Amino acid sequence: MRRLVIAAIAVCFSYPAASEEFNPPLEHFIADYVRPAVAEFSQSSAKLPDAVSAICAEEKKATISGFYEAFTETVRDFSRIHFLRFGPLVEDDRLSRLAFMPDPRGTGMRQIRKIYAAQDPAVLSPESLRDKSVAVQGLTALQLIAFNKYGEVVLGSSDETRDFDCGYATAIARNVASIAAKLETEWADPKGYSAVLLSAGPDNERFRTSKEALESVFNALVTGVIIMRDQDILPALGSSAEKAKPRRFPFSRSRNAIIYLSGELSGIRDAVNSMNLKPLMSESDRWVLDTLGFEFKNAQSYLDKLTPPLRLNFGKDGSYNLTAALAVTLNAIRDMMAQEVAGALKLAGGFNALDGD
């Protein structure tokens, strides 16, 4: 009987311990990565509407570079959060409304042409813009109307379309800033999605254990690496150097391809590092994080050797081989995260691969 009582007590105390075991890495991730990253995105995108207004009021060197800087900083900070494909970023189609990617068939451009042909007034205010297709609402759409294919800022430069260009660009800029502000607010809210991640247990409809919560976050980071390689790099590499399509690099039209790729790489790296996973691993497994760090450094070194703008310079100075090597390294990073790191933490991954049918 005594043994039974002890067993019962052990069960009572062990359940909460088990359900919260992985809360520390999640707390670090939220406090040290997500909140600062979405705050930075919110701050940079908040400058975008004024930068659009300035270039539209008077197109001169200072306003052109001001707009370019504001757009680039917004893209850079977006690249560091786009892989957080859960919670606030996927609600209300926010991620697709911020940037419509991938878009291999040029859907965004096609729809924008239609908007211009019809001079559709609905795109001239953020309120009515949000009822339009997600492909014409965000940074990818702004890039299409504000830059030409040589990476030059053309916003405000056309006497013929300036009013419409500027009205539309302002609506996009305000739309992006508004979504970014909501992301910052919702992630800062201790009762928001942070609470969903941190309160795993029988009363939490989404996560029964903190391990499940960490799995969902960690798998999103692995997906981020897959997106960077398969979606952001391989289409540009094509099947050979002769068939390369550098315009397929994300944000290459605005000369921001390397900035975007560097941002997503460093973002995923910083997100992993923020979790301080080593204490959760056995001594014999901890090397995997060091090796992973080494591979992230390798990947960044390839990016550092590329000369911007990638769309114009791709193919020169060994850039094709450097980018191909980057893709190989990303594959290694993915395997290391999905197999070694997840394995060391006993995290389950792969929706279809897992417990298949």
Next chain:
Amino acid sequence: MPLMATETSRRVCTLSRRSFLTALGGLTAATVFSGSPLADSLLSRDAAESMPLFASAFKKADGNFGIGIVDELGQVLAQISLPGRGHGVAVSPDATRLAAFARRPGTFLIILRPFDQAEPELLTADTGRHYFGHGCFSKGGRLLYAVENDFDAARGVVGVYDISGPQTRRIGELDTHGIGPHDILLSHDGRTLIVANGGIETHPDKGREKLNLETMSPSVVFLDAANGDLLARHGLDASLHQLSLRHMALDANGRAWVGGQFQGALSETPPLVTVFSRDEMPELREMPGAVASRLQNYIGSVTANAAGDVIATSAPRGGQTLFWDVANGTFLGTQAIPDGCGVAPIDQGSFLISDGNGGLSYVSDAEEPAEILARPPGFSWDNHMAAFG
């Protein structure tokens, strides 16, 4: 290598596609609904437009399950929530109705009429039965066949449902002459049901635990659709008794290509793809050893292209989708898609492949990188995708 013998005759109809999207309101946020008629957008679809559509079960980042309908650019046009995790979707011969089955050991079945102003019909499995995730319609579309588990008797059955009236009725069941039936197909002439008995015994009291791995005996059976009579039953060599025969597709010749999941040691690499026909011995298909060793002995879904001359078999644990030439039975090549599992034909020479990371990829050549068409945020596409429309 292109995935067809002759030049691709991909249906490209930009103008009609554009007007279709206009009718749908472009790529605006898909209508989210639960229990209400399938997306308003689909109601306005012009039947004359032969735009391919695709249906797949999904899990959302918020933990909810549903069925999504996407177009050939991978844009989600409509979605409906499900009471639990779904699996396969069957399409009626006239493509006006879809049946979505619960993943085993689930007990819900939902019948959708995506182009009508009709409520989805939710059915629950009979007492003592649960669904295995697959089903098919009869040739005329009046009957729906659902693969079910008579779990107390450890016996596979095909539940037969009459869907012609205002309310669907279960009017009987057929014996599958095996344990753990999984996928089911209707022969091209509509007279024969083909069922893959996976061979693995499970009981809902024990969740998804496999109860008979030592003695399992998978088979593919050919049943008379009119009365359920057993026309033929084919198994594999005793050395392959742990190769669970699960997913199937018919080729142009009416033979069933079956993908297996090997329950034995991972150090072995048995053939995972076998071709069955009613009156011939099963034919094992071989793939290069370097490919086989990467698949973890697991095929997740099997699909034929529109002409039935190329078969795709996905292997999500290996992150590969394999392609086969029906005419000579040879391996055509493989395409790397991480966690890719759902495969549906787009046309003669191309496939749409869905993955657990939300991606929807276009593949028309095994040697060119897959083209990721879309990745709707927050979606994890489940095991299977069906083409319709």
